Amino acid sequence: xxxxxxxxxxxxxxxxxxxxxxxxxxxxxxxxxxxxxxxxxxxxxxxxxxxxxxxxxxxxxxxxxxxxxxxxxxxxxxxxxxxxxxxxxxxxxxxxxxxxxxxxxxxxxxxxxx
Amino acid sequence: xxxxxxxxxxxxxxxxxxxxxxxxxxxxxxxxxxxxxxxxxxxxxxxxxxxxxxxxxxxxxxxxxxxxxxxxxxxxxxxxxxxxxxxxxxxxxxxxxxxxxxxxxxxxxxxxx
Numbered sequence: 001x002x003x004x005x006x007x008x009x010x011x012x013x014x015x016x017x018x019x020x021x022x023x024x025x026x027x028x029x030x031x032x033x034x035x036x037x038x039x040x041x042x043x044x045x046x047x048x049x050x051x052x053x054x055x056x057x058x059x060x061x062x063x064x065x066x067x068x069x070x071x072x073x074x075x076x077x078x079x080x081x082x083x084x085x086x087x088x089x090x091x092x093x094x095x096x097x098x099x100x101x102x103x104x105x106x107x108x109x110x111x112x113x114x
Numbered sequence: 115x116x117x118x119x120x121x122x123x124x125x126x127x128x129x130x131x132x133x134x135x136x137x138x139x140x141x142x143x144x145x146x147x148x149x150x151x152x153x154x155x156x157x158x159x160x161x162x163x164x165x166x167x168x169x170x171x172x173x174x175x176x177x178x179x180x181x182x183x184x185x186x187x188x189x190x191x192x193x194x195x196x197x198x199x200x201x202x203x204x205x206x207x208x209x210x211x212x213x214x215x216x217x218x219x220x221x222x223x224x225x226x227x
Contacts, residue, residue, distance in 0.1 A: 009154060032212060032213040034215055036218075041221070041223070042220055042221065043118075043120075043204055043206075043218035043219050043220045043221050044157075044204070044206075044216075044218040045218070046215045046217075049215055051213045090156060090157065094212050094213060096212060097212075098211065098212045099145065099162065099164055099210065099212075100145045100164070100208040100209065100210040100211060100212060100214060100216065101147070101159065101162060102216060104156040104157040104158075105156055106154060106155060106156040107154075107156050
């Protein structure tokens with residue numbers, strides 16, 4: 001069965017510093033992977049996704065993620081954090097049942113300090 | 115504007131009372147989903163529907179029921195059997211094919227008085 005693990009429930013960075021949010025997945029076949037962002041009391045918004053092709057995926061708001069099959073990872077990065085990046089981030093993997101269902105990680109809360 | 119709407123934003127229910135959360139989409143998506151979000155546990159699937167008049171239980175369906183009479187609507191009823199005092203419920207929709215993202219509504223926060 002597919003699963004997702006996000007390492008670190010809380011990450012704190014200074015404004016302008018590198019953002020690195022970690023996501024590892026388990027899957028028996030090539031996965032479809034997603035990163036979502038959630039601002040307080042709102043729904044989730046898609047940041048980026050990996051399906052096939054280029055393993056470095058660029059998303060909105062300057063975020064990118066790299067699919068590394070050998071490490072079963074899909075870490076999210078941003079070179080320079082902005083105060084507006086403070087939010088909760090979720091990594092998700094398709095459950096491969098061809099229903100469109102997603103399996104979500106536990107989430108990582110990003111704090112950005114001035 | 116295409117998107118997903120949920121109502122109400124906040125809902126209070128008394129113990130023993132059933133309440134219904136609304137979810138509507140105008141994206142022409144076949145699949146719709148209900149999740150509950152609890153702190154530290156991410157999103158857990160309550161119910162999902164791939165097509166009109168058909169739906170399946172997710173991982174935490176106990177105490178909930180749904181219907182899918184129209185493509186654009188997927189209401190969730192929280193029954194008295196659901197014991198969680200507070201929940202943030204999110205509705206989503208997608209094309210329903212593997213590899214495609216889900217689009218989310220703004221959520222309903224449900225509190226038991």
